[in-house]
Amino acid sequence: MIFDTIAAISSPIGTGAIAVIRLTGENTINVIKSLFNIHAPEPKKMYYGWIKEKDYVIDEVTWVYHKGPKSYTGEDMLEIFCHGGILVTKKILEKIMTLNVREALPGEFSKRAVMNRKMNLLKAEAINELIHANSDFALKAATNQMDGKLSKRIEIIKKELFNIAARIEVEMDYPDDFEVDNFQFLKSLNTIKAELEELYENADNGISAIEGIKMAIVGKPNAGKSTLLNALLRKDRAIVTDIPGTTRDTIEENLNIRGIFIKAIDTAGIRKTEDVVEKIGVTRSLKAIEESKLILFVLDNSVGIDEYDKEIYNKINKLNKEVIIVINKSDIDNEDNFEIPWKEHEVVRISASKGEIKNLEDLIYNKLKDTVITDELALTNRRQKNAVKKAIDSIIKAIEGIELGLTNDAIMFDVRKTIEALNELTGDDYTETLLDNIFGNFCVGK
Template sequence: MKRLIYDTIAAISTPIGTGAIGSVRVSGNKVKKIIDNTLKPKNYESKRMYYGWLYDENKKIDEITWVYHKGPNSYTGEDMLEIFCHGGKLITLNVLKTILKNGARQALPGEFSKRAVLNGKMDLIKAEAINNLIKSETEIALKVSLNQLSNSLSKKIIEIKNELLKIAAEIEVEMDYPEDVELTTRNLNEKLKEILKNMENILQESDNGIIAIEGLKTVIVGKPNSGKSTLLNALLRKDRAIVTDIPGTTRDTIEENLNINGIFIRLIDTAGIRHTKDKLEKIGIERTISSMKQADLILFVVDGTTPFDDSDNLIYNYVKNLKDKNVIIVLNKNDSSDFNENNYFKNIQDENYEVISVSAKNCKIKSLEDKIFEMYFEKLNIEEPTLTTQRQKNALESAKEYVISAIDSINKGFTNDVVMIDIRKSIEKIYELTGENYTDELLNTIFSNFCVGK
């Protein structure tokens, strides 16, 4: 990719607050000028650390150490400067202000990594892995991010791309010199099937990779007063949701994150589903149904002290109609003398759902946490690098569909110029995956989720 020319950006790359050390990063075509104006060195070399003072004209700002990285041998591929000053909000901001005063501008979120991608220092897969690494909330997420950071996944994607490019080149040669070159249908078919197999191998763990990083989308559903909000509070170990005896208290979804034995959970408490004429409650119920459709795991909370009624059955039918969803039926209130689980087994015996008995009120939910861990730990404890974002998965799945279409065209006896259309579209999707083919909208969306200074 052609290296682009940029202005100079700067940002604080350590958390704002009290600390031993603060760090400010600078990248762009004015780095040397900034060094001369603010650090006043007699001479300096790339990749060496120096000690001295940072100056605003002749005024000393802070006693620092600093490193100059000459492009393209830097994180961004441009000239870079890293300043390590005393920690603390005010002093670090003063260092940044001095740099900005001397020709830099404040960097946008993820702009350093964005420049690294545009300058060919890394692909989008690695850039997203770096962001995931920083934001990891569990050891599982950290492991998956480190695996992806190793570049082995990018190498597999590059191998697929190169094989597609070879096929495209062979077809081009055949179309240009039909009398001298002839591709056999069988040979072309075998090559495409091998590519398809490699794509499917990468996609095989992608759903689990996405869950490991983005969290297991877990929706709590049930009729009003079944104990949904109480269960949410018990899982979070804090009072997050309002709990009352009044049906319909929860009108909207409540989202929280938690860690269950290393599994990152995105927990959603929803409005109780029942027949109602209340307009606000109806909106909440619609959002509940939408959340169920998007969930990875559904916790269907049933009040174990009351009969399985029409409201329970209404939710149960919703759940059954959602295919390929993991469901745990949570029989709540087992601390009550009125608790009776026999009625429920009669109603749910036609489905292979897990059934766990708990007392959310008394925080007796370990059996539920253990079941969630049992269901997902092995799936998410991924050894091989895999895709970790929906964007990555969508791009590779699209590339795969075009390969399937190309194979289908061959089997139907279409000419290679028709096959070539799908090959080119598949390559375009691979370029989209790696960042070799991008739009400003795509990059802005991805890097807006990064922290400032990365």
């Protein structure tokens, strides 16, 4: 049971037409009495009033009372809509803090909603992912999970596992009266295992849609990597000069290419150097290449392929990554018209300095779109994926136990561990530490 009352500014801090302040907890009615002198507010009705501090008015506001459990958190809740100035919003929050209310921690409203069984953990995470969605695919993945189809399917699987556990329990308690049908158990467990494995195997699509796909822009110094990053961003983010080695560290920026969230990394030019700072940059560049799903290998059309290019390609090729060879500065005539020796990769010609990169963006989209397409049952983060993996490992042990003829109590142990893992997935079996870690990444006021 949660006894204290919390409040927070739920709208972005800044200047705007309206700001929203939220409050929830058992002291909500007393706060309403103190602020507005109304003792029995009608739920879901919008009221108009003034918030005052002693002899002066702080602001003219509207407000709504939500009576628990019919509220977002499951508790009594107050939402105040005030003018959106930074100072006036903070003044109202300060006034509320004097009424036996404390400031909410990040995600604490959603945390209370989970603890009060107003939603499960999957939906709470989906709400947070919806708020932070950077692309159309991320938005679709979040809304799919908010829809609740995944939660319903997990509940059906848990119910099937509970039925299996119950039948085993009965047989253990009354061995002379009941006989367990191990063949039917195997059939049911294998069906559940296959469904969980499919969920696990497709998890990376949902995770990539939400977290973004890492894409490294790689090449020798002065090939035009930073110019390409700026062209993709449609703004000047990286410093561009004619001096080789200008970029000495990795620069990471978020891109949205036709609804795909991409984390583009402009790497330092890879070459042998005695410069200590540049050496560190090259090391970080190699690490960024290893972590990326897609590599844009930038070649300089004005000079052709040299030993540096070949050395970089050999490093890339060993990693077995998806690679697009980008011939930059294609607006500059090159009489040699060098030929690409690496036929296994797609090649695209661009002029980053002139912003002529549409053909490259088309190719990036086609390369990555299948890795972010999600269905209604997609997982969307690594916590969820790890929980499903635990469930799969336990159900495999239960299946193996039946096949090896182990005792029912051994099989029961693994069936219960499968249920525990799925409870961890949905938040039905949570710890304070687990919830604190999850909701610590949420917005304050959500």
